Amino acid sequence: MTIDKIIFLIVAAGTLIAALRVVTTGNLIHAAFWLIATLFGVAVIFAVLHASFLAVVQVVVYIGAIAILFIFAVMLTRKDMRDQGPQLNRNWGFGALLAALAFVGLALLVHGWSGVTKTASAFPSGFDAVSALGNALVSPDAYVLPFEVASVLLVAALVGAVYVAYNRK
Amino acid sequence: MVxxxxxxxxxxxxxxxxxxxxxxxxxxxxxxxxxxxMLNSVNVNLVAFWRYGDVTNITGQVFTIIVFAVAAAEVAVGLALVISVYRKRNTVIADEIDMLKF
Incomplete structure (x- = not known):
């Protein structure tokens, strides 16, 4: 058992426990804070995979913007900070069964796939993943079109969000 | 190596x-x-396949960035809808929001 395996197991276990708390805890503010813990765990997984830029973006965009937006939405949609009544609906048993089936199916798929024994190759010398990513995002023969479409989507979503949530009174 | x-x-x-x-x-x-x-788990998959495939092919990371943007858009619109529903119906419980027109 090498050191990177131990780090991965600790981070993965912590992330999964935090994710379970997100979907089971009764208090919604606590669920949002557990979501921050989960997102941070995923950022550490990105760092373990040598995707340093994505690890930073995960912390800045997901934790810094999306999780904070969730906390604001939780606080804006209640008069009383306590949550009354059950937090799971009547059919939660079916939901749990479906989730378990999805996990078993995905695990069997991974188990039966021959490419899963692939090992990670070392980075070629002189290869910089961050500059390669930046070049790919703006180069016309790579991904400039999806990149621009994503920015148009973001603008449309923000204008739509302001319109939908605008208080006309 | 993991x-x-x-x-x-x-x-x-x-x-x-x-x-x-x-x-x-x-x-x-x-x-x-x-x-x-769920969106985050997809990102983990994309980055893992990038790392364990050909690292000079950066497609996995590019699509992770696209998923970030789509997730941000989805959350902004979704939470705006939740706030709008709360203003009109005074509830955010999914089973109680059952009218087609208010």
């Missing part, structure tokens, strides 16, 4: 937990939290 299958199993577990949250929670904001977990 085997690729560990990352795939981890992301499958994260996806299943998010699926359970999206299917079983009553509060609309909590359903969106489950969707966020």
């Amino acid at each position: 085997p690729l299958s560990w990352y795939l199993i981890f992301s499958a577990a994260l996806f299943s937990i998010g699926l359970f949250g999206a299917l079983s929670r009553r509060n609309l904001v909590a359903i969106l939290l489950g969707i966020e977990l």
Whole structure:
């Protein structure tokens, strides 16, 4: 058992426990804070995979913007900070069964796939993943079109969000 | 070196937990939290396949960035809808929002 395996197991276990708390805890503010813990765990997984830029973006965009937006939405949609009544609906048993089936199916798929024994190759010398990513995002023969479409989507979503949530009174 | 299958199993577990949250929670904001977990598990898969495939082919990371943008757009619109529904109906419990027109 090498050191990177131990780090991965600790981070993965912590992330999964935090994710379970997100979907089971009764208090919604606590669920949002557990979501921050989960997102941070995923950022550490990105760092373990040598995707340093994505690890930073995960912390800045997901934790810094999306999780904070969730906390604001939780606080804006209640008069009383306590949550009354059950937090799971009547059919939660079916939901749990479906989730378990999805996990078993995905695990069997991974188990039966021959490419899963692939090992990670070392980075070629002189290869910089961050500059390669930046070049790919703006180069016309790579991904400039999806990149621009994503920015148009973001603008449309923000204008739509302001319109939908605008208080006309 | 951590085997690729560990990352795939981890992301499958994260996806299943998010699926359970999206299917079983009553509060609309909590359903969106489950969707966020599912989007994150997809990102883990994309980055793991980039690292264990050809690292000079950066497609996995580019699509992770696209998923970030789509997730941000989805959360902004989703939470705006939740706030709008709360203003009109005074509730964010999914089973109580059952009218087609108000």
